[in-house]
Amino acid sequence: MGGFFGVVSKEDCVFDLFYGVDYHSHLGTRRAGMAVYDRESGFDKSIHNIENAPFRTKFSDEATSMKGNMGIACISDYEAQPILIRSHHGTFAITTVGKINNAEELANMVTSTNTHFFEMNNGEVNPTELVAALINQKENFVEGIEYAQNVIDGSISILILTPKGIYAARDKMGRTPVAVGQKSDGYCYSFESFAYLNLGYNDYKQLGPGEITVMDHSGVKTLVAPGKDMKICTFLWVYYGYPASSYEGINVEEMRNKCGHALARRDIIKPDLVAGVPDSGVAHAIGYANESGVRYARPFVKYTPTWPRSFTPTHQSKRNLIAKMKLIPVHDLIDGKSLLLIDDSIVRGTQMRETTDFLYESGAKEVHIRPACPPILYSCKYLGFSRSGSEMELITRKTICEIEGSNEIAKEILDEYANPDSQRYNKMVDAICEKLHFTSLRYQRLDDMLDAIDLDNDKLCTYCWNGKE
Amino acid sequence: MGGFFGVVSKEDCVFDLFYGVDYHSHLGTRRAGMAVYDRESGFDKSIHNIENAPFRTKFSDEATSMKGNMGIACISDYEAQPILIRSHHGTFAITTVGKINNAEELANMVTSTNTHFFEMNNGEVNPTELVAALINQKENFVEGIEYAQNVIDGSISILILTPKGIYAARDKMGRTPVAVGQKSDGYCYSFESFAYLNLGYNDYKQLGPGEITVMDHSGVKTLVAPGKDMKICTFLWVYYGYPASSYEGINVEEMRNKCGHALARRDIIKPDLVAGVPDSGVAHAIGYANESGVRYARPFVKYTPTWPRSFTPTHQSKRNLIAKMKLIPVHDLIDGKSLLLIDDSIVRGTQMRETTDFLYESGAKEVHIRPACPPILYSCKYLGFSRSGSEMELITRKTICEIEGSNEIAKEILDEYANPDSQRYNKMVDAICEKLHFTSLRYQRLDDMLDAIDLDNDKLCTYCWNGKE
Amino acid sequence: MGGFFGVVSKEDCVFDLFYGVDYHSHLGTRRAGMAVYDRESGFDKSIHNIENAPFRTKFSDEATSMKGNMGIACISDYEAQPILIRSHHGTFAITTVGKINNAEELANMVTSTNTHFFEMNNGEVNPTELVAALINQKENFVEGIEYAQNVIDGSISILILTPKGIYAARDKMGRTPVAVGQKSDGYCYSFESFAYLNLGYNDYKQLGPGEITVMDHSGVKTLVAPGKDMKICTFLWVYYGYPASSYEGINVEEMRNKCGHALARRDIIKPDLVAGVPDSGVAHAIGYANESGVRYARPFVKYTPTWPRSFTPTHQSKRNLIAKMKLIPVHDLIDGKSLLLIDDSIVRGTQMRETTDFLYESGAKEVHIRPACPPILYSCKYLGFSRSGSEMELITRKTICEIEGSNEIAKEILDEYANPDSQRYNKMVDAICEKLHFTSLRYQRLDDMLDAIDLDNDKLCTYCWNGKE
């Protein structure tokens, strides 16, 4: 997905920019960049590949060499960003978070006006450059941003650094967040609101869906008021968010703890231990343990000191082995034990089956699986979460097709499978349980999960689970 | 402290060596190195500075370019290692873990025989080269290793790679561990026994105190039998070990859980939440929660994706700020709450006091501190743990001096302060509690902690807490 | 100025591309890049800063990792090139050599059509991207290139890599060259025709002024025929070209030798030695020596092993010292000697005066200066040679202003100063000679220099010397 950070400061902003964006490293693994504007020396920009070394290593030079009073930066899961653009708007830097489903179509539309793009080496247009090109179709930034957000099929949030200030635009349905922090020296924009706390900023406001603001030393001004409708991504709480993250005022760790409570209240078995698959399953498991009184334990731990990301410098033939090597078993907490294990979700099921087999091999007596979210029945079409790849790879869909004996499943049938009180739902869950060798399987319920968030349900996107747009 | 790993394999050993030593990254942050021996191309060696990038990033080239059937590698907290030496023993590579208190004296002794050392840039002799020089004073490796271990004041464990096999020597009192793993292809030595599990090795044996072995493709042979006395470092369980680590068969996570149980059983207060300071305080806190029924929670989380180690590429003036930035508060779990917080230990107290103040500022109602080990009264003289710097910097010693009105404290008086049932102990604890602004303070008891390990108490070094050698 | 190279081959072209462009390293010192197209994997591109390390060091990875059957590459004295563009023409890579005087105006014209540019960090538009944008204004490449060349004030030669072949366009007046080489495997374009000789190519053709061709595996096709008028830069022979270079069939070394002959024939003094300032003065001096019988010698040598370019990694305060350090005196060939010294030209005179003073300090008895070209009276407005900076910095102009007592000099007066048979010319030369402390000064004559080239004089640009456009 990626994340971004922007700062306007009376002092030099690079320290805050560097650490502020670094706190978004859990959101992207491919590229990162910083762009700053200094009243005297103008724009400066740097982008690095972060696939084989963390942001801090790659940007250690820039942390001291760059200077400026305003800047934007990003951790990107795809394209090189931020980019520096010159157009009839003047010069500006731009970074984005989101997904563009109709990129080819938009690129062709733009090039038909004799505009050009810098092609990326993989043969695609840089999505952020595409957004810039769309913005350039209109007379001013606000009209351009609105135009871009209207023609883009998907979701796009934007930061634009100009000599006069930083524009921010949250995507029209508020699927991803944009928070604003304030301290005496200035203001910042941030995807993750926790990112500015340790830098001395306080929560100032959050942009609403589709809201467009501009920030300078004198403050943050709303240029386009927020829309009424919101469909913020529920997966931010379930999987993407960091425990310290809060979205719309709802903390991720607390939400997960509450999910765990709900799972526990509905459960009937009494395992020896309850555990979470690190990192996102942990808080769910803690909630479960606290509610149920079952002992919380860590039968496997994630080896973090040098495994901050999944890069594997070598040995393609051993990729599977390497992928497994992040989790280290604690045999004394597995052998002869009945384990209840909570992972954030089950997508294709492969990984969870391997983990389960691994636990049996390590001596586990029983392995009860409790996914922290309901069965995923649809692929995300708004943010392109890799979590939910092609729909037909979903363990749910595969299983449903087997049960129904057809690859074409009517929407009404799928609706039934999404209903935890239906027979079809139970049949599917039992089949998955058997397929993946679990002792028992019980998914989180959608209603329980939404209760744990405590927002108006209409504001939450639940498309992955029930196909509601 | 540092850690090491060695492999002898029928196949190429570099993959195992690379990942095996990588699993020791929690033990060192300054240098890392790999040395291999190939029957055809001989020795190859590489050392990198890992202060600003993790082992895997720095050694990604070597992971594919090196080859050999035998190799040793290390993560070092101090000197460049392993080194490649030529002497009357022939050519060999050597790596060590430990501490040499009398390095200057030994270096002078050796240079007086017209031998030389490569000076490190900081003006000291490379301790591993010093060990090699001592080994070279005798006719063969075994006599040389024994000689080195006898004249060294401190503790030294050694791996030596020769064309004929890998020698390993555990330090004389077994203060640090050396495990042996076995799989069909070969054998490995490892400081951390969990390091070889994911690579397909099974536990084969552990070296006893002072034991010297040699490993080749046909097996592992003991050349010097283990001694009877052991003083393994208790801090391995309390702080240094990874949750998956086991030493002398005792798992770290379990030991910490049990410590938490003991702390809980002796406690009388009922806080809203119990939490651990990441990473080493967590398992103690889980144990406490499970035993007490108090809700376990994570009111602050450690930001790991790009913070695998403490390197700070920039801005010396902001070091303190940066140091604090690893922990991110979860306000909803702090505000208005009574917290019970477990950290592995209190050394100078500065950090814990800052954490406590930070929690109060974030709205905590009460902050009860439960260090996971007894008051540290003495500095380590065997392994040089930075945990227990100069004795006079210890919060305990400072407090005792204030109470006693003198900087010279008799051993009998110190013994009283080490006794949790004495008045002096209680006075000291109360004074520390007040000084550091805790709501309440209760240390782990030495007897409870030793019970949690379940080894013969004589085999555990408790010098830090009671001064027993 | 910069240079470029392009290859179409039946085999992989990267080896030829790498070494072919490397032979243009004398033409640029700031950026270099390679772009290739492979039928299977598409486009690949890489650009590096070559200010502190030579091309070969910076591109050693690409030399083995890139692959493709077609490619273009450049050594650039200014912008990052080649760039990869997507437009209504599809995807293409483009690199250019030349100068755009009206870049701001053209950029504004293009952005007014809602197109954007990637801004470079220094606040300017990348000139090569500007050329691409101009080409995109028209329906096809040929019309686009013609349009670009028509609207650009200055001079621009272009290589465009497309999946179907490589387009080349020589600038309209043929100010810079584009040669075509052929071997059994394919064809190449090259700024320097010698660059492909050692790679096994033979001379195939040279593009005429304004000629546009396209090259694929089947051959090279002319799309726009060459224009009749040519104004190739005479300075290519005098200064820019490498001794092995030939332009319009005239070899640089030979031309310089002939210039030396002419200088000698007109001279009257008999120095002990004749010497050339390395590198471009050397061949002139050899010619002078061969013609005059005066001993040719090297009283100072250029230290080349690690001084391939003028980068100075350090010590700004010592820049002047470092600049002088390239030339090393050979005292035995200076002391007590009467020297005749030939440099390619005198621009501001500073350097030649310093060299002369240095020779006197080293014991030289006389220092006779013979610039290899006539007095430079005008700044280049077609290629932007740094050789002829601002006109008022020219030693000629300064001296003329002093003589005339005015900063406004009429064209007719300047014409007189350009005439070597005029009194004003002699006055100027005498004044410069005195100012710069030379024993005697005699410039090359324009007619002699043009004779040495043996092309129709109308085809040679002589603007620098006589202001003829």
Add this chain to the structure above:
Amino acid sequence: MGGFFGVVSKEDCVFDLFYGVDYHSHLGTRRAGMAVYDRESGFDKSIHNIENAPFRTKFSDEATSMKGNMGIACISDYEAQPILIRSHHGTFAITTVGKINNAEELANMVTSTNTHFFEMNNGEVNPTELVAALINQKENFVEGIEYAQNVIDGSISILILTPKGIYAARDKMGRTPVAVGQKSDGYCYSFESFAYLNLGYNDYKQLGPGEITVMDHSGVKTLVAPGKDMKICTFLWVYYGYPASSYEGINVEEMRNKCGHALARRDIIKPDLVAGVPDSGVAHAIGYANESGVRYARPFVKYTPTWPRSFTPTHQSKRNLIAKMKLIPVHDLIDGKSLLLIDDSIVRGTQMRETTDFLYESGAKEVHIRPACPPILYSCKYLGFSRSGSEMELITRKTICEIEGSNEIAKEILDEYANPDSQRYNKMVDAICEKLHFTSLRYQRLDDMLDAIDLDNDKLCTYCWNGKE
């Protein structure tokens, strides 16, 4: 061979050290290093591999980050240097130039005293460490250096940096030079005396054979007086030295010019052009041209901008092609011409034959070869010049064996072949001429060459040519 530079200064010495040693880049291509001593921060040291990037690129960081009042540095053709050593002499840095024929034997001798060496990756002992170890066998530096020079079979010159000053020792027979420069700030040692001229130093003295001195801020003191016998390497003038170099007061360029004079005086043919193979053949050719009146020209040029050294980043299969690519033909100066070509020497003949064939292919009518030194009959055993590899690979020896019909040639016979007035000599030269496809071949005569140097002949080593030790 390698070269070194050392500075003692009242000011910071790093600038002088950096540029001073950089001027030795023509002497080595593998490793380079700098070591400095600062009164406050002690020793600092850095070594880099310079095989794929020049010294200045690799040491650009050190040029600004290092500091100190004294330092030594080297360009090394073999081992990593300088090294930092601690022994009973205290701490010191050491760098050497020379060759040790009995390294294995000496290493075994030293290790038998229980000393160790750092093994290099290729399985050999670092020769400079070996020298240090030998020096450490004695009570003080002077005795140690004398001891080392006595037991070493070969030749060794040494710089030793200690907190009190820099020791220098020229090899016992003065085979390689050590010059001393002086300026107001301090003193320097240098292999190449021209290296300090541009840094503001004047010639102060040259060390005599075996002389040992120590240099500090107050001056340079001789500790061991120079020996009477000298055998300085004649090849320094013929091949190794830079044109600006002088040894024993004799300038390289002048010596080569004189050699050319001698060659010309003895010659009878009248070619169209005389040319030198760059770089070392050039000055000989200039001398020849000046004496003979034959036109001097450059029918091929060396491409220097990015070819400072022979590194070839890629494509092993094309090594031969790449090796040839340094020389670029100037066809107009070859086609139809009768060429007389001077190279410094003929060793195996391969290269000269290839060059000759290449000239014929480029249209040369005749190729007359004039090696600038006599036939090489013996391999260097003092300095290990790669110029004269294994004796049996010498074109002379091969030819002699063919003529004599035996592989065992008596010394008296070889003496005859070394005599330019003998029949055997003429037979050999004719055979070589035919074998290598030359039009004619005429070697420099030893007596003429020695005359060109103008030193007492006994002081010059002529072993390569006449086997005189």
